[in-house]
Amino acid sequence: MTPTRLALIGFGTVGQGFAEILAERGERLATRHGLAPTIVAISDFHRGSVYRERGFDPKELLGAADDLERLEADAKGWDALTTIRRSEADAVAELSFTDLTTGEPALTHVREALARGMDVVTTNKGPIALHFAELRALAAEHGAGIGVEGTVMSGTPTLALGAGLLASAGVTRIQGILNGTTNYILTRMEAGLDFASALAEAQREGYAEADPSGDVDGIDAAGKVVILANLVMDAPIGMADVERRGIREVSAADVAAAAEAGERWKLIGSVERAPEGGVRAAVRPQRVPLSHPLAGIGGATNACTFTTDLLGDVTLVGPGAGRLATGYALVEDLIALRGRR
Amino acid sequence: MTPTRLALIGFGTVGQGFAEILAERGERLATRHGLAPTIVAISDFHRGSVYRERGFDPKELLGAADDLERLEADAKGWDALTTIRRSEADAVAELSFTDLTTGEPALTHVREALARGMDVVTTNKGPIALHFAELRALAAEHGAGIGVEGTVMSGTPTLALGAGLLASAGVTRIQGILNGTTNYILTRMEAGLDFASALAEAQREGYAEADPSGDVDGIDAAGKVVILANLVMDAPIGMADVERRGIREVSAADVAAAAEAGERWKLIGSVERAPEGGVRAAVRPQRVPLSHPLAGIGGATNACTFTTDLLGDVTLVGPGAGRLATGYALVEDLIALRGRR
Numbered sequence: 001m002t003p004t005r006l007a008l009i010g011f012g013t014v015g016q017g018f019a020e021i022l023a024e025r026g027e028r029l030a031t032r033h034g035l036a037p038t039i040v041a042i043s044d045f046h047r048g049s050v051y052r053e054r055g056f057d058p059k060e061l062l063g064a065a066d067d068l069e070r071l072e073a074d075a076k077g078w079d080a081l082t083t084i085r086r087s088e089a090d091a092v093a094e095l096s097f098t099d100l101t102t103g104e105p106a107l108t109h110v111r112e113a114l115a116r117g118m119d120v121v122t123t124n125k126g127p128i129a130l131h132f133a134e135l136r137a138l139a140a141e142h143g144a145g146i147g148v149e150g151t152v153m154s155g156t157p158t159l160a161l162g163a164g165l166l167a168s169a170g171v172t173r174i175q176g177i178l179n180g181t182t183n184y185i186l187t188r189m190e191a192g193l194d195f196a197s198a199l200a201e202a203q204r205e206g207y208a209e210a211d212p213s214g215d216v217d218g219i220d221a222a223g224k225v226v227i228l229a230n231l232v233m234d235a236p237i238g239m240a241d242v243e244r245r246g247i248r249e250v251s252a253a254d255v256a257a258a259a260e261a262g263e264r265w266k267l268i269g270s271v272e273r274a275p276e277g278g279v280r281a282a283v284r285p286q287r288v289p290l291s292h293p294l295a296g297i298g299g300a301t302n303a304c305t306f307t308t309d310l311l312g313d314v315t316l317v318g319p320g321a322g323r324l325a326t327g328y329a330l331v332e333d334l335i336a337l338r339g340r341r
Numbered sequence: 342m343t344p345t346r347l348a349l350i351g352f353g354t355v356g357q358g359f360a361e362i363l364a365e366r367g368e369r370l371a372t373r374h375g376l377a378p379t380i381v382a383i384s385d386f387h388r389g390s391v392y393r394e395r396g397f398d399p400k401e402l403l404g405a406a407d408d409l410e411r412l413e414a415d416a417k418g419w420d421a422l423t424t425i426r427r428s429e430a431d432a433v434a435e436l437s438f439t440d441l442t443t444g445e446p447a448l449t450h451v452r453e454a455l456a457r458g459m460d461v462v463t464t465n466k467g468p469i470a471l472h473f474a475e476l477r478a479l480a481a482e483h484g485a486g487i488g489v490e491g492t493v494m495s496g497t498p499t500l501a502l503g504a505g506l507l508a509s510a511g512v513t514r515i516q517g518i519l520n521g522t523t524n525y526i527l528t529r530m531e532a533g534l535d536f537a538s539a540l541a542e543a544q545r546e547g548y549a550e551a552d553p554s555g556d557v558d559g560i561d562a563a564g565k566v567v568i569l570a571n572l573v574m575d576a577p578i579g580m581a582d583v584e585r586r587g588i589r590e591v592s593a594a595d596v597a598a599a600a601e602a603g604e605r606w607k608l609i610g611s612v613e614r615a616p617e618g619g620v621r622a623a624v625r626p627q628r629v630p631l632s633h634p635l636a637g638i639g640g641a642t643n644a645c646t647f648t649t650d651l652l653g654d655v656t657l658v659g660p661g662a663g664r665l666a667t668g669y670a671l672v673e674d675l676i677a678l679r680g681r682r
Contacts, residue, residue, distance in 0.1 A: 164682045165501050168672055290637075296634075310665045310666065311659055314498075314657070316656070318655040318656070325652050331509055
């Protein structure tokens with residue numbers, strides 16, 4: 001078992017969830033999965049930055065999460081790039097904030113780490129949706145690995161299923177409920193709320209952000225469709241290739257009319273092989289019959305149906321967000337890159 | 342890429358589905374998954390037995406499936422054990438008929454192959470449900486691998502998900518609709534048929550056998566529960582440890598009463614960690630609310646929900662039977678043992 005020295009760029013919800021998993025299950029990861037990760041550096045814009053050559057106990061990081069520089073360290077105050085360059089880590093977990101327009105600053109972090117031959121694991125959709133082909137080539141060039149399970153459906157192993165286990169079954173179409181916030185809002189509208197009230201409730205419950213456009217306009221789901229298309233179907237599409245409509249246009253009357261017909265509105269992200277070659281990708285609200293494999297997915301749950309040549313439809317249902325669920329995505333990626341199943 | 346010489350014990354639906362996949366996708370399996378299997382021998386009780394040192398084209402096997410000994414071969418008429426001993430195969434696909442009481446004759450075949458250091462892939466529940474611990478130890482002793490994906494939910498990668506991708510998430514409970522025949526019957530009973538009529542229809546449609554007890558009494562599902570318990574939860578239980586009730590006791594009135602209450606009857610196989618240590622395993626008809634993750638699974642589809650510490654519930658839905666779907670299970674196992682993902 002080779003120890004893995006890890007640098008974390010960002011120590012918000014996901015990074016803390018990951019540290020909690022290491023604190024509680026580190027021994028099992030080592031004995032059963034051959035993975036012994038030690039966090040040697042964290043750089044967080046708000047919480048401070050620390051580097052310690054011999055590593056940190058995950059528990060002490062969690063105890064000092066609001067001000068990391070309280071901890072005894074060999075260096076403090078390094079920015080993200082300095083941390084990547086000087087921490088001598090084997091792998092970098094890129095967990096800074098997501099930007100689906102430029103991919104920055106995460107894109108620069110990921111490029112820097114891969115160019116140095118460091119493995120990268122990330123839950124950050126930005127750089128992956130915008131520049132996956134380039135990053136995959138960069139990783140191959142430098143003998144590095146890149147794990148992105150957490151960019152779609154958090155730690156629910158959607159990419160490992162679609163791009164791994166089902167690869168040889170011939171995936172011809174993917175349809176998913178890939179955004180928990182909009183699914184929560186639509187589920188609440190079925191209970192009688194109008195869009196504005198359901199959105200306000202989602203914001204109170206912490207499912208939606210103050211500016212909800214990333215979710216309700218389908219941008220987040222479109223990013224996931226691009227990632228699924230690239231990884232599972234080898235289709236090199238970008239954000240602009242996704243026909244995109246959000247759920248603002250779905251009215252309480254629409255939801256009621258669907259219910260009367262025994263149907264439901266769902267925001268479905270999809271990508272499928274086109275008869276003319278290439279793929280067609282879309283995110284749009286769809287009225288589906290209750291027999292549809294995604295019709296029963298309620299609340300903040302996510303789901304993804306892979307239509308395959310050999311198995312027909314295979315559907316995976318699981319959490320799309322959450323501290324431990326997303327932190328677990330990093331565990332899966334690290335096991336795949338540096339441990340054993 | 343190392344070529345894989347394969348011996349098939351049994352050439353019924355599953356073996357022919359597998360050969361069809363090799364015929365259509367052999368090149369992709371080689372280039373993308375590093376798997377180049379050549380069928381060098383088949384021994385089938387009804388269809389005859391052939392061995393050819395340089396191997397057979399899958400298409401010629403399919404063309405002669407009713408009488409294999411029509412083919413030009415280096416040897417004919419070998420029984421299963423002779424085939425295993427003399428074919429010099431790297432891997433054996435055990436596809437003879439399933440017996441959940443003794444596991445024979447498949448058990449003897451699997452033991453013989455593993456003891457010779459040959460990899461074994463099988464869709465046969467018998468030996469795996471009855472003697473998994475012994476067979477795993479035998480495989481380890483002789484440096485052989487054993488792949489059993491097709492014993493549960495055909496090629497839907499249920500074991501790869503539960504015992505592989507979710508292993509480090511801490512699986513504490515498994516609940517599944519693991520038998521398509523009974524689910525088909527219950528679904529048809531919801532449409533108004535009584536048990537006897539629904540069973541007769543299932544038999545006409547080819548979902549149920551002339552003696553339906555393996556399905557309707559829950560024996561098939563119990564075998565799958567035992568396999569899930571052993572592989573996913575490391576719980577060394579046997580068939581006798583599964584509390585088992587079938588669906589004969591579910592009446593048309595029961596189904597109607599559930600529907601009126603917005604609920605459904607499902608035959609659910611389950612295994613969960615018991616507070617007193619060990620696990621509790623059962624197969625029994627259960628009345629579940631429509632919000633239950635397995636309530637929406639209709640017809641002959643199968644589904645399995647893994648309850649985990651880190652991800653909560655993760656559900657996989659897919660085919661539970663079928664020529665190509667079950668043949669694909671062997672492809673998955675061979676990729677895992679002898680190719681690359």
